[in-house]
Amino acid sequence: MRSRPWDVYVTGVAETPLGEVTGQTELSMVALAAREALAEAGLGLKDVDGLFVNYLGEQGSVQVGEYLGIQPRYADSTDLGGAAFAAFVHHAMLAVAAGRCEVALVAYASRQRSRRVRRLGETPDPYTLIGQFQAPHGLPRPIGHYALIAARHMHVYGTRPEHLAEVAVAARRWARLNPKAWVRTPLSVDDVLTSRMISTPLHRLDCCLVTDGGGALVITGRAVASGAAKRPVRVLGAGESHTHWQISQMPDLTVSAGAVSGREAFAMAGIGPDDVDFTEPYDSFTITPLLAFEDLGFCGRGEGGEFVSGGRLGPGGELPSMTSGGGLSYNHPGALGVQLLVEAVRQIRGEAGERQVPRHRVGLVHAVGGCYSAASTVILAQD
Amino acid sequence: MDHDPLTTWFWQGAAEGVLLVQRCEECGHHQFYPRPFCLRCESDRVVPIEASGAGTLYSFTVVHVSTGLDVPPPYAVGLVTLDEGPRLLARLVGLDHTIGDRVTVRWRDGNPHPVFGPAARPASR
Numbered sequence: 001m002r003s004r005p006w007d008v009y010v011t012g013v014a015e016t017p018l019g020e021v022t023g024q025t026e027l028s029m030v031a032l033a034a035r036e037a038l039a040e041a042g043l044g045l046k047d048v049d050g051l052f053v054n055y056l057g058e059q060g061s062v063q064v065g066e067y068l069g070i071q072p073r074y075a076d077s078t079d080l081g082g083a084a085f086a087a088f089v090h091h092a093m094l095a096v097a098a099g100r101c102e103v104a105l106v107a108y109a110s111r112q113r114s115r116r117v118r119r120l121g122e123t124p125d126p127y128t129l130i131g132q133f134q135a136p137h138g139l140p141r142p143i144g145h146y147a148l149i150a151a152r153h154m155h156v157y158g159t160r161p162e163h164l165a166e167v168a169v170a171a172r173r174w175a176r177l178n179p180k181a182w183v184r185t186p187l188s189v190d191d192v193l194t195s196r197m198i199s200t201p202l203h204r205l206d207c208c209l210v211t212d213g214g215g216a217l218v219i220t221g222r223a224v225a226s227g228a229a230k231r232p233v234r235v236l237g238a239g240e241s242h243t244h245w246q247i248s249q250m251p252d253l254t255v256s257a258g259a260v261s262g263r264e265a266f267a268m269a270g271i272g273p274d275d276v277d278f279t280e281p282y283d284s285f286t287i288t289p290l291l292a293f294e295d296l297g298f299c300g301r302g303e304g305g306e307f308v309s310g311g312r313l314g315p316g317g318e319l320p321s322m323t324s325g326g327g328l329s330y331n332h333p334g335a336l337g338v339q340l341l342v343e344a345v346r347q348i349r350g351e352a353g354e355r356q357v358p359r360h361r362v363g364l365v366h367a368v369g370g371c372y373s374a375a376s377t378v379i380l381a382q383d
Numbered sequence: 384m385d386h387d388p389l390t391t392w393f394w395q396g397a398a399e400g401v402l403l404v405q406r407c408e409e410c411g412h413h414q415f416y417p418r419p420f421c422l423r424c425e426s427d428r429v430v431p432i433e434a435s436g437a438g439t440l441y442s443f444t445v446v447h448v449s450t451g452l453d454v455p456p457p458y459a460v461g462l463v464t465l466d467e468g469p470r471l472l473a474r475l476v477g478l479d480h481t482i483g484d485r486v487t488v489r490w491r492d493g494n495p496h497p498v499f500g501p502a503a504r505p506a507s508r
């Protein structure tokens with residue numbers, strides 16, 4: 001491939017300990033993953049001069065910098081929820097290309113399962129907009145928001161609960177091939193449809209897991225990448241956007257910020273959906289990838305239900321997706337973004353073992369944050 | 384606890400059972416929640432006006448889990464597009480709804496938050 005101004009690579013990846021993690025804190029988990037990812041890149045902590053982290057304590061990257069002994073010359077703690085990490089790749093790509101840092105570290109960890117920190121309600125508050133106009137109505141966060149999106153999509157396009165269930169089934173089929181997946185038992189469309197209703201039309205098994213986990217990745221320019229222990233993976237394009245904070249302010253419940261992040265990423269990469277061999281869409285809920293495939297142009301508006309059906313996304317399918325088992329079956333530590341990127345890099349390198357996809361030249365990662373508030377897209381490719 | 388000074392008129396109206404939204408006297412745009420100026424034309428001439436209270440159900444979900452609020456599940460929460468344009472999140476009366484239904488605002492004693500229920504007559508669509 002020709003050299004571009006954004007000639008930037010992911011040169012190392014790692015997961016943190018996963019599942020139910022004891023004997024660790026989030027910071028120690030991040031430290032372990034950072035060391036492992038940097039080792040793949042042929043680098044050490046002392047080489048990191050760009051730090052891209054959030055959700056690990058106050059002031060974004062500052063506490064992580066202290067913990068790892070890193071004094072960055074480029075620091076970014078953009079808060080896009082689960083979409084932050086693919087956005088970090090976007091930002092790191094530009095920072096490296098502009099020479100503002102040479103070795104960018106992106107990392108995340110959470111012990112949300114062990115620490116039981118998740119709650120469904122929002123707190124009424126007469127000063128904040130959410131507190132006045134959203135919290136008092138009892139819409140569970142985030143599932144109720146995704147439920148409203150799913151219900152609207154079903155109304156407008158005739159999407160059925162069976163279509164949503166197909167997404168969960170595809171993720172589980174991949175998880176059965178991943179020794180690190182949290183749930184590996186067989187799953188059928190019927191199992192999803194007969195699981196407990198949480199917020200119509202979404203059942204228990206339309207929802208992602210709550211686990212501990214996280215990961216790290218290292219992003220560098222071509223010269224630094226040449227010293228990597230593993231084959232560097234090129235960042236071809238990236239994009240990001242957001243549409244709303246309150247669900248009442250989302251302009252169209254069937255069009256997410258992914259329509260912009262995807263358009264931007266494909267334009268930068270100079271390719272289209274047909275050139276993508278596999279995808280890692282954020283599967284926070286079954287509706288999330290279904291809508292993402294429409295936003296990204298893999299299918300037309302309203303065609304997401306049919307698109308995710310018939311085994312297309314599963315092992316042996318036409319567009320392998322959620323190949324780790326995703327947030328639905330592999331791991332979901334509150335923000336899956338880093339791990340979506342880790343999985344895509346491993347697939348492109350051809351080191352995904354039993355779940356290795358047959359064609360793995362170009363992979364797309366699509367992350368979503370908040371209540372489908374934000375989206376970020378990264379396109380990765382073999383060099 | 385701090386109160387939002389930009390929404391005082393909304394909550395005063397709500398206490399009297401009146402649903403208020405912001406209207407721009409310059410361009411006619413309606414907006415909700417309140418901003419210090421019109422988001423469409425950026426004019427300062429935005430004033431509270433009484434909404435018709437009628438709208439169309441844009442989406443809804445029946446919640447089957449407890450979120451720690453006053454009403455035990457199941458209950459319905461929906462997005463209502465007011466005839467004036469703005470969209471609101473609100474609790475719905477009852478569980479049996481269809482997206483596209485015509486709905487109107489209701490008020491509950493001692494509760495400042497508007498809820499929506501089926502419009503009195505079937506709407507001609």
